[in-house]
Amino acid sequence: MRILTLIAVAIGSLAMAGAAETASPGDRCLTCHKKLSPGLYRQWSASRHGESGVSCIDCHGAEQGDADAFEHHGALVATLVTPKDCGACHAEEAEQTSRSYHARAGQILDSKDAYLAHVAAGEPVAITGCESCHGAKVEIDPDSPNRLSRKSWPNSGIGRINPDGSLGSCTACHTRHGFTKAQARQPESCSKCHLGPDHPQKEVYEESKHGNTYYTNVDEMNLDSGRWVVGEDYWVAPTCATCHMSATRRQKVSHDVGRRIAWNLRAPISKRKENWPERRKAMAEVCSACHGGTFTDGFFEQFDATVRLYDEKFARPATEIMTLIRKSGKLENPAAFSNDVEWIYWELWHHEGRRARHGAAMMGPDYAWWHGLYEVAKHFYFKFLPAAREYGIPEVDAYIDDLLKNDPMHSWLQRNTETLKQEIRSGELQKAYEKLFGEQAAKTGN
Numbered sequence: 001m002r003i004l005t006l007i008a009v010a011i012g013s014l015a016m017a018g019a020a021e022t023a024s025p026g027d028r029c030l031t032c033h034k035k036l037s038p039g040l041y042r043q044w045s046a047s048r049h050g051e052s053g054v055s056c057i058d059c060h061g062a063e064q065g066d067a068d069a070f071e072h073h074g075a076l077v078a079t080l081v082t083p084k085d086c087g088a089c090h091a092e093e094a095e096q097t098s099r100s101y102h103a104r105a106g107q108i109l110d111s112k113d114a115y116l117a118h119v120a121a122g123e124p125v126a127i128t129g130c131e132s133c134h135g136a137k138v139e140i141d142p143d144s145p146n147r148l149s150r151k152s153w154p155n156s157g158i159g160r161i162n163p164d165g166s167l168g169s170c171t172a173c174h175t176r177h178g179f180t181k182a183q184a185r186q187p188e189s190c191s192k193c194h195l196g197p198d199h200p201q202k203e204v205y206e207e208s209k210h211g212n213t214y215y216t217n218v219d220e221m222n223l224d225s226g227r228w229v230v231g232e233d234y235w236v237a238p239t240c241a242t243c244h245m246s247a248t249r250r251q252k253v254s255h256d257v258g259r260r261i262a263w264n265l266r267a268p269i270s271k272r273k274e275n276w277p278e279r280r281k282a283m284a285e286v287c288s289a290c291h292g293g294t295f296t297d298g299f300f301e302q303f304d305a306t307v308r309l310y311d312e313k314f315a316r317p318a319t320e321i322m323t324l325i326r327k328s329g330k331l332e333n334p335a336a337f338s339n340d341v342e343w344i345y346w347e348l349w350h351h352e353g354r355r356a357r358h359g360a361a362m363m364g365p366d367y368a369w370w371h372g373l374y375e376v377a378k379h380f381y382f383k384f385l386p387a388a389r390e391y392g393i394p395e396v397d398a399y400i401d402d403l404l405k406n407d408p409m410h411s412w413l414q415r416n417t418e419t420l421k422q423e424i425r426s427g428e429l430q431k432a433y434e435k436l437f438g439e440q441a442a443k444t445g446n
């Protein structure tokens with residue numbers, strides 16, 4: 001990057017020097033766009049790109065044959081600036097982005113979520129909702145002034161499928177035309193997408209001690225620094241970027257956001273990722289800038305146990321019951337999501353169960369419990385099970401009866417309050433949950 005900077009600066013000043021005689025293509029853009037779009041012009045001119053002589057044409061310039069290229073006042077340009085275009089100067093970032101989980105986010109059309117949006121709502125909201133976060137295929141329309149179909153542009157979804165075959169959009173996090181590191185390091189850069197009832201990372205962060213400390217000390221975060229190593233260049237609090245992307249004493253910045261993630265907590269039943277112990281180690285190394293090893297290990301033990309609690313007590317049985325109902329052929333209506341019980345099951349894992357897991361993962365107690373497992377428990381016992389029993393399917397009833405009678409995590413329903421309180425005080429009741437903690441649990445986990 002350093003060498004590139006020098007080259008770019010050199011090219012930039014050459015362009016400036018020549019401007020007096022013949023306007024270079026880059027400067028021609030400015031003559032119009034300085035007046036035409038003054039806000040955009042100022043964002044660019046104050047940016048590192050503007051300062052380094054990276055001009056409009058360096059990013060928007062297109063080649064003959066590019067599907068989205070159009071003639072524009074004597075130059076061939078394209079509106080889209082894809083990871084491939086940025087990658088001409090930022091190869092490493094483009095490569096890491098393209099192999100990250102983010103790059104795959106546009107491939108959702110076959111998912112249950114997409115089906116639901118299309119049948120229950122309709123196409124406009126699949127575009128303004130799902131595709132605005134996830135990205136979608138940008139379609140070419142030869143009749144449009146910029147050759148991009150209005151249905152698919154604008155779009156800056158994280159896994160956008162570009163006409164040049166590249167995946168993603170760098171401007172999803174790096175707001176144009178400033179493109180600053182300082183901005184991308186802040187939690188707001190992730191918050192367009194990582195929030196809400198099904199993945200409230202932003203709200204969890206705001207609730208956490210980390211968020212508390214960050215928002216009350218933003219001025220001390222050294223956000224403008226070139227180098228940004230946790231513990232050395234800043235230390236008051238971690239942001240989303242700190243834990244998921246930024247440099248530590250041992251790890252370089254990476255645009256592959258999944259490399260420190262050990263679980264997939266999005267799934268109905270949580271799954272371990274490939275090579276998860278390595279990923280866990282990488283995450284723990286982030287913590288080590290500010291916390292001791294025993295503290296960090298203790299945290300992960302509590303978090304993992306909460307994930308297993310959700311999985312073993314609620315997610316597995318609910319999934320098994322749903323499978324039995326589907327197999328019986330007794331659902332009232334044939335289409336997926338046309339029956340009440342399917343929506344209850346869906347919200348159990350996709351909303352409430354995720355909130356519980358995300359709360360526990362990122363130190364947000366209110367999300368772990370009140371928005372999380374409290375809701376899971378209430379709806380499992382008092383919405384899902386009653387709805388499942390309504391079908392009168394013998395296998396389902398037998399499964400539920402056995403679960404409530406013989407599973408020590410559920411048998412409380414049929415016992416009396418005083419005995420249960422005594423067992424809580426003595427520690428007897430908690431014994432049913434011991435199996436969720438410790439090394440043995442980690443080994444038997446999926």
Ligand code: HEC
Nearest residue numbers: 025028029032033056057060061072073075077078079146
């Ligand atoms: C003669 C004036 C002029 C020049 C020179 C010029 N532009 Fe434009 N440009 C315009 C106008 C007018 C629009 C349309 C603005 C609108 O729709 O509000 C536009 C729109 C654009 C768009 C958006 C297209 C879209 O709607 O998606 C891009 C990107 C763009 N210009 C880039 C450039 C680049 C890069 C250069 C230099 C190679 C350049 N322009 C030079 C006048 C100019």
Ligand code: HEC
Nearest residue numbers: 033041044049054055056059079080081082156169171176
């Ligand atoms: C560092 C690369 C870069 C530079 C330099 C750059 N742009 Fe852009 N520009 C982008 C990106 C990225 C987008 C969003 C397109 C996308 O999502 O792929 C964009 C979008 C646009 C758009 C259309 C979107 C809108 O908000 O209307 C216009 C117009 C535009 N740029 C004009 C310019 C002009 C004029 C300049 C020079 C002053 C310039 N750009 C410099 C990267 C750049």
Ligand code: HEC
Nearest residue numbers: 108111113114115117129130133134192193194199266267
């Ligand atoms: C506000 C932005 C946003 C909207 C709107 C949105 N999603 Fe998502 N979606 C996300 C984020 C962020 C994740 C990842 C959550 C996590 O890892 O906890 C996600 C996860 C998913 C997943 C799980 C992917 C996997 O690999 O497990 C699917 C499938 C999905 N979304 C599809 C959709 C569909 C279809 C819609 C519209 C009905 C939609 N999403 C609406 C942001 C959004």
Ligand code: HEC
Nearest residue numbers: 083086090093094097170173181184185228241246247253
């Ligand atoms: C998920 C959000 C996100 C996306 C998407 C993203 N970036 Fe970044 N980028 C960041 C963050 C956060 C930083 C700052 C990391 C740090 O310094 O701690 C950064 C830093 C950078 C830097 C500065 C690197 C350095 O070490 O000085 C460049 C260059 C960059 N990104 C380019 C890109 C390009 C090119 C793309 C698209 C291929 C892209 N980014 C996509 C979040 C993102």
Ligand code: HEC
Nearest residue numbers: 005008048052054058081085086089170174179180181182
């Ligand atoms: C023609 C080469 C070139 C292209 C194309 C280019 N950049 Fe840059 N970029 C640079 C240079 C030069 C710097 C300044 C490097 C430095 O500060 O070390 C820079 C710096 C950055 C930074 C760091 C800014 C900061 O705060 O320090 C980010 C982020 C970034 N670029 C993102 C992008 C994105 C996203 C794209 C595509 C939309 C892009 N760049 C396209 C050359 C380019």
Ligand code: HEC
Nearest residue numbers: 101104105133134157158172189190193240241244257258
């Ligand atoms: C434009 C929307 C968007 C933005 C902005 C965004 N993400 Fe994501 N993120 C997603 C979606 C969607 C997914 C799920 C990917 C999928 O469905 O394939 C995801 C997944 C993830 C994952 C899970 C990766 C894995 O391998 O399991 C992490 C971690 C993550 N994002 C972190 C971040 C961070 C940190 C930022 C900000 C610096 C950020 N994201 C910005 C949309 C976004």
Ligand code: HEC
Nearest residue numbers: 190194201202205238239240243261262263264265266361
């Ligand atoms: C103190 C460090 C820390 C901070 C700050 C942090 N996270 Fe996380 N994040 C984690 C840990 C730990 C996990 C769980 C990792 C694992 O699977 O073992 C996680 C998991 C995730 C996941 C994956 C969830 C899934 O469904 O599998 C996403 C997405 C994510 N974080 C996004 C964010 C966003 C966005 C922010 C900021 C609003 C943020 N994180 C702030 C540490 C952090």
Ligand code: HEC
Nearest residue numbers: 209210213230235236237238283286287289290296299363
């Ligand atoms: C940049 C420093 C920094 C990093 C990195 C960091 N933390 Fe923290 N952490 C703090 C601060 C500051 C507090 C608040 C301390 C207090 O309560 O006085 C805190 C508090 C906590 C708490 C206590 C929460 C509570 O509500 O009492 C836990 C648990 C925690 N961190 C876990 C982690 C884990 C796990 C990681 C790595 C994934 C991590 N932290 C990374 C600075 C950091």
